[in-house]
Amino acid sequence: MYIEKAFVESLEKMGEDTFLIKVFSPAISCIVKPGQFCNIKVSENDYPLLRRPFSVCNVDGDYLFFLFDLHGIGTKLLSMKKNGDSIELLGPLGKGFVYDDQYDTAVIVAGGLGAAPFPFLIKNMEPEKNIITLLGGRSKNNLVTYGLKNVSAATDDGSEGFNGNVVELLKSRIGEISSGKFRIFGCGPNPMLKALQEYCIENNFDCQISVECAMACGFGICQGCPIDSAEGVSYLLVCKDGPVFNASQVKL
Amino acid sequence: MYIEKAFVESLEKMGEDTFLIKVFSPAISCIVKPGQFCNIKVSENDYPLLRRPFSVCNVDGDYLFFLFDLHGIGTKLLSMKKNGDSIELLGPLGKGFVYDDQYDTAVIVAGGLGAAPFPFLIKNMEPEKNIITLLGGRSKNNLVTYGLKNVSAATDDGSEGFNGNVVELLKSRIGEISSGKFRIFGCGPNPMLKALQEYCIENNFDCQISVECAMACGFGICQGCPIDSAEGVSYLLVCKDGPVFNASQVKL
Amino acid sequence: MKNVDLSVNIGGLSLKNPIILASGTVGYGNEIAEFTNLNLLGGIVTKSLSLKPRKGNPPQRIVETPSGMLNAIGLANVGVESFIKDKIPFLKAFDTTLICNIAASSVEEYVECVDMLKNEDVIKAFEINVSCPNVQEGGLEFGNDLNAVGRITDKVKSSTRKPVFIKLSPNVSRISDFAKVVKENGGNAVSAINTLVGTSFDIYTRKPKIKNITGGLSGPAIRPVALAKVLEIKRNSDIPIIGIGGIMNWKDAVEMMIVGASAFQIGTVNFINPNAGVEILNGLISYCENNKIKNISELTGTFQIRD
Amino acid sequence: MKNVDLSVNIGGLSLKNPIILASGTVGYGNEIAEFTNLNLLGGIVTKSLSLKPRKGNPPQRIVETPSGMLNAIGLANVGVESFIKDKIPFLKAFDTTLICNIAASSVEEYVECVDMLKNEDVIKAFEINVSCPNVQEGGLEFGNDLNAVGRITDKVKSSTRKPVFIKLSPNVSRISDFAKVVKENGGNAVSAINTLVGTSFDIYTRKPKIKNITGGLSGPAIRPVALAKVLEIKRNSDIPIIGIGGIMNWKDAVEMMIVGASAFQIGTVNFINPNAGVEILNGLISYCENNKIKNISELTGTFQIRD
């Protein structure tokens, strides 16, 4: 884990409110694993106070990519960075995806910017794995396919692909998918993850989900990011024990 | 008085820690008078909380110029503006210099960035006035002569011009100056203004000084910027009754 | 504006909307009127008035802090007499509700001030400042003393039929105890909160940055505290509350009403954006329209908490 | 480092420098040790320990506010037993002073915790948390009650010879009264301040952003309040003070010492910059060198005020 000052190499607009930022980060880029995240200081002064957590979206040599949506003040400031500006990364943090065991098909189920961690995961997968990406969004304009593979879309308004949410799309395709050994990788808003989790537990599908929650430190010292463990006795920490969990491991 | 969103046209480095910013501000530029100031919002969010007061340094058509030194967070943010960024001006504020009456020589006495309000004053003076500028600084590198006329320098370390402070320089030149009708215009750090004020009152010289102090609103509603009036019964407000005062009007 | 009723009633005082400019942050209205349309606002509270004019504290009076500011103005004001003579005529010209804020160093002095002012028709209510942290006498001594607050409320109420609001100090353990005492003694509402006591020192001279040593902290930094104090009052008393503290925009204002405020005041933000009141007004209208709120007063105290 | 003596003594506890990591903001030291050299710091305070393990409050536990954050962790901790078994071995490996923070819901429970821990050599002092705003029992009830604070100080002092510091709540009218009571009952120092009570609500769901409804406000927003509280204690009592609240860098630390702190703790800043302690150390050394300060303890309470 490092605290690394990373210079901005480029900032690209990927959709109405979506940006892809590329930064030079030689220390973190060579040890980060798919599904891990960085906690980012978006300004050079004490405001906003806290760092902002973002999944590592992709890695290219010494460069890291983050895909982000405009949300509040932090992402606004991030979207205003110019080439040569710097941001300060703390990472790599958390536990990433487990993806190198025995299954033939990786089924990626992403809701909106839940797609963020997958380009890096896809890049790192063994080439013999079959990849299917199911990508959900409110509408056509919310679909960002950067770095994804073999994408089928689902939109709430039916403006592209399947008319409905991405978990419904998964259900509609499950016949084809479940003919082989497969693992599901999910990321997206909580209600979506909950639906995905329920479906997978019911059907005993192998599924890993990456969850989000408010964080202060990102590395286990503030106790600010608890999530109920499935057994319910104690909390797990999203930042340290996650953000990727087995679907059966946590209560959403 | 306006609240005007002003786009940055250029930002020029004028010295080690000194910058000149040029902004498009058609509403304020056409009514502002020499010695007035603007209270500037340097960021697009709520931090830093307060506006920062800066003298209008110069006006060119629809454009305003501000000359500023790096000091803390506000001036740091200002120095990072790029062309096309905007800042929000509140102004013009305060009472400026009275400079259109009967005297032949205008003697400008400026300590460091106290030179800021004078380019605009000089530009607006009747052409028949004789102008002498005495400019003080710690060292050669601290002298910024932008927009000044007929400059004699004084440096504490003797690296340029007169070896000593600018009020001593004034004293050394007073013989030549006081041969005609003259008015002194002073701006700079408080200790310098105090020395200037004392000297002028003692000798009954016509002198106007522009003073600085901490401000919140800049237009008279917070009562945060009192200055003792010479009679001592009540306070004057630097932002509303000043920042330019007759040397005999206030206690420094 | 068509479909939203923004009017509110606080302990007998009707306002056309819940937006009030806070005491000490608008002078007597004349300067800010250059930047904003006072006629659009619900009300305006005068700078705290004292019986005699006060010069206030020596400079430096203010300093910026992270997301806040400290002030120790020291109740600089023109005094009641000059207020009536010089300031009221200007204020009469506006179509907004005038609330007169009074500071004093004894119960008798509060009453005397109210007596002098109560016949001015343009003054629709009194806000009694028992919580100024920046003066020697009165101020926090009263603000921290339940009996004193009760007595002041009672005496002032007996001397005027206009609504009386008591402005409470946040520098206490349980602000709701003070709200209860105000209610018991006939007060019509409480204004909460005044500033928090704070300080800041220069690390080279080792002197306080504010001449008065301590000052009152205001601005967004204190908003979470103000919200908690208003919520505490709301959950423990049914006295109407005017919420104050750190409001910068319409969202903050809505939050303040949700935790219990019937109306709210904006202070520090006026220094940065003197048109903030009108911008908040427009924001409130949109919010109400988008959320199908017919009367803004429906919002007050509608927090969703399982107690 | 040569010419500056950074060591301090707080009520009998010697530290190699005044920089202490605050309770609840460093866990039990293991995670932060990945980012910073704990051996360089004066001390570290454990997360508040309770007799039995505590799960803590349900999420959401934290929310950012302007220049601050609210937390309602609810004293999640492993409990005294597991602390001794699982955490102390790791902490022993460091060359820094360990202070054990204890939270409890009765006087007896405080004493019981101390009894279990007092024979651990690595623990050099106890910090008694009587001011947690985020739990039902104990916490603020004690923190606002002079008698309770006196009793707890007395009983804990009687049960251990190690220095005992009482961590005070800022949510009171006069914090110096509490400091005096601690002193009278034999406490060796006070730690001031714990967090301010605050809240924040979602304006669409109208629910509190923090499940516990209110939380404790920390970070730079509260620094002016913390400085004023420390100053108030210093001017009214001679008990040593550990200053806490909003320190982000060495300048803030110097300011805290000037108003009266013998040592100081850093909390929230650890979340943003886990190496802040070491950076502050370097800053303090330069400051002392530049200002010809031989012993950093000379700084304590050297504010320049004409009383």
Ligand SMILES: Cc1cc2nc3c(=O)[nH]c(=O)nc-3n(C[C@H](O)[C@H](O)[C@H](O)COP(=O)(O)OP(=O)(O)OC[C@H]3O[C@@H](n4cnc5c(N)ncnc54)[C@H](O)[C@@H]3O)c2cc1C
């Ligand atoms: C492990 C993890 C990975 C993430 N990866 C991505 C990503 O790759 N791309 C992306 O666009 N977003 C991602 N997020 C969400 C992202 O952190 C928030 O959108 C961002 O913090 C919002 O900051 P803001 O200042 O713009 O919003 P504000 O609303 O101003 O933020 C205020 C506070 O709330 C917190 N916050 C707000 N929204 C969220 C959220 N959804 N999750 C967690 N905290 C939040 C902020 O961190 C901050 O502390 C991730 C979150 C986590 C926990």
Ligand SMILES: Cc1cc2nc3c(=O)[nH]c(=O)nc-3n(C[C@H](O)[C@H](O)[C@H](O)COP(=O)(O)OP(=O)(O)OC[C@H]3O[C@@H](n4cnc5c(N)ncnc54)[C@H](O)[C@@H]3O)c2cc1C
């Ligand atoms: C009428 C007037 C005209 C001015 N004109 C100029 C000018 O033309 N060029 C220039 O470089 N500076 C000028 N100043 C000073 C300028 O306002 C400060 O340098 C600036 O506010 C510093 O802000 P900061 O955030 O960088 O510093 P910080 O130290 O971070 O500021 C903290 C707070 O202190 C206040 N403050 C700090 N220094 C001063 C100061 N010297 N005077 C008043 N307030 C201060 C800030 O406004 C802010 O509220 C002027 C001041 C006044 C009152």
Ligand SMILES: Cc1cc2nc3c(=O)[nH]c(=O)nc-3n(C[C@H](O)[C@H](O)[C@H](O)COP(=O)(O)O)c2cc1C
């Ligand atoms: C510069 C200044 C002067 C103030 N003067 C008074 C005053 O005279 N009387 C009063 O009751 N409150 C006074 N206040 C307190 C405000 O009315 C308000 O309660 C406080 O600032 C919190 O609101 P805010 O965060 O919106 O500023 C003053 C506040 C400031 C910043």
Ligand SMILES: Cc1cc2nc3c(=O)[nH]c(=O)nc-3n(C[C@H](O)[C@H](O)[C@H](O)COP(=O)(O)O)c2cc1C
């Ligand atoms: C997330 C968090 C958890 C905390 N937990 C404790 C605790 O368990 N015991 C305690 O005495 N103080 C606790 N505190 C208070 C801090 O120790 C400190 O007093 C406070 O945060 C103010 O300092 P700061 O502004 O530097 O953070 C906690 C603070 C935070 C932010």
Ligand code: FES
């Ligand atoms: S974010 Fe601090 S412990 Fe997880």
Ligand code: FES
């Ligand atoms: S700065 Fe507010 S009155 Fe002068």
